[in-house]
Amino acid sequence: MKSSEALNKKLFEEELSNGLVIKDSENMPFYSIEDIKNKVIQGDAFKVLKKIPEESFDMVFIDPPYFLQLGKKKLKRWNVKTTVNGVLDEWDKFSSFEEYDRFIENLLLEVKRVMKPNATLWVIGTYHNIFRVGKIMQDLGFWILNDVIWVKTNPMPNWLGVRFTNATETLIWAVKDKSVKKYTFNREYAKSFGIGKVGANVWVLPICGKSERLLDEKGQKLHSTQKPIELLKRVILTSTKEGDLILDPMAGTGTTGYVAKALGRDFVMIEVNPKYVKGIKERFKKPLRITDRNVINKGLIQNYMKLEED
Numbered sequence: 001m002k003s004s005e006a007l008n009k010k011l012f013e014e015e016l017s018n019g020l021v022i023k024d025s026e027n028m029p030f031y032s033i034e035d036i037k038n039k040v041i042q043g044d045a046f047k048v049l050k051k052i053p054e055e056s057f058d059m060v061f062i063d064p065p066y067f068l069q070l071g072k073k074k075l076k077r078w079n080v081k082t083t084v085n086g087v088l089d090e091w092d093k094f095s096s097f098e099e100y101d102r103f104i105e106n107l108l109l110e111v112k113r114v115m116k117p118n119a120t121l122w123v124i125g126t127y128h129n130i131f132r133v134g135k136i137m138q139d140l141g142f143w144i145l146n147d148v149i150w151v152k153t154n155p156m157p158n159w160l161g162v163r164f165t166n167a168t169e170t171l172i173w174a175v176k177d178k179s180v181k182k183y184t185f186n187r188e189y190a191k192s193f194g195i196g197k198v199g200a201n202v203w204v205l206p207i208c209g210k211s212e213r214l215l216d217e218k219g220q221k222l223h224s225t226q227k228p229i230e231l232l233k234r235v236i237l238t239s240t241k242e243g244d245l246i247l248d249p250m251a252g253t254g255t256t257g258y259v260a261k262a263l264g265r266d267f268v269m270i271e272v273n274p275k276y277v278k279g280i281k282e283r284f285k286k287p288l289r290i291t292d293r294n295v296i297n298k299g300l301i302q303n304y305m306k307l308e309e310d
């Protein structure tokens with residue numbers, strides 16, 4: 001075992017013995033960073049964020065509800081008579097665009113307050129929500145550095161064939177306002193996986209694989225939108241330095257903190273659903289070992305994108 005791996009394993013074990021989860025309550029009016037560093041706070045992000053000191057984080061990653069508006073009807077694949085596994089969770093339901101917009105705006109306002117002056121913010125979404133999120137970010141003064149297009153090599157096909165298969169998600173990467181120039185960007189690393197010689201803002205990688213998936217007691221997916229480790233690895237290695245503190249206020253299965261810790265960063269995660277928090281606890285029992293080596297084969301990307309070698 002290399003010394004860095006041994007260190008990571010030790011850090012994970014330390015985490016477990018110290019207790020990974022804090023349950024938020026009204027008896028806790030304030031959190032110091034030392035209280036919550038490398039912890040998952042089980043609670044409502046809107047309440048918890050207000051208790052965290054301003055200018056605390058070097059980077060924030062948000063994977064908010066998408067507001068997919070799928071309704072109650074099950075989507076059927078007519079040819080194979082199976083049901084499409086969409087996002088039907090309660091946490092994705094809002095009564096209107098106005099309600100969704102207020103949710104995003106309040107979240108972004110709280111997040112902006114806890115970002116350090118040179119921190120960056122990533123928000124991921126699909127065509128259902130990302131345009132609304134982007135507009136709200138700009139209205140709040142965030143300065144967008146990039147949108148990154150994640151091209152999925154194994155997207156869910158459009159079974160009815162009535163529109164294009166939706167094979168992308170978009171990440172918006174931003175700073176607090178236009179004046180921020182000293183943010184972290186690891187250019188050489190970014191070039192190692194971005195498309196073409198310039199390392200463009202197109203990331204080609206599969207959705208969360210079976211070996212990474214967290215399962216519930218019935219052997220079903222614990223979370224409908226668990227993000228791949230490789231995606232978070234790219235986000236974290238391009239926009240943070242070792243020892244930086246990363247926030248994920250809507251953590252789901254805790255992918256952000258799990259990857260952050262393995263890469264020598266610290267984290268704070270917030271998640272309201274106890275079922276997912278339990279999943280995070282289980283997840284952290286198995287230390288993640290990753291390096292900054294790119295796991296996606298360039299040939300496969302060229303082939304998938306039908307790009308000519310240049």
Ligand SMILES: C[S@@+](CC[C@H](N)C(=O)[O-])C[C@H]1O[C@@H](n2cnc3c(N)ncnc32)[C@H](O)[C@@H]1O
Pocket residue numbers: 043044045046063064065066091223225226227228249250251252253254255256270271272273276
């Ligand atoms: C799209 S999922 C995040 C998935 C995550 N990135 C992963 O890899 O598993 C959004 C999460 O936000 C959580 N959530 C929604 N409203 C919340 C709130 N007010 N406070 C904290 N978490 C919330 C949901 O329970 C859900 O797990």
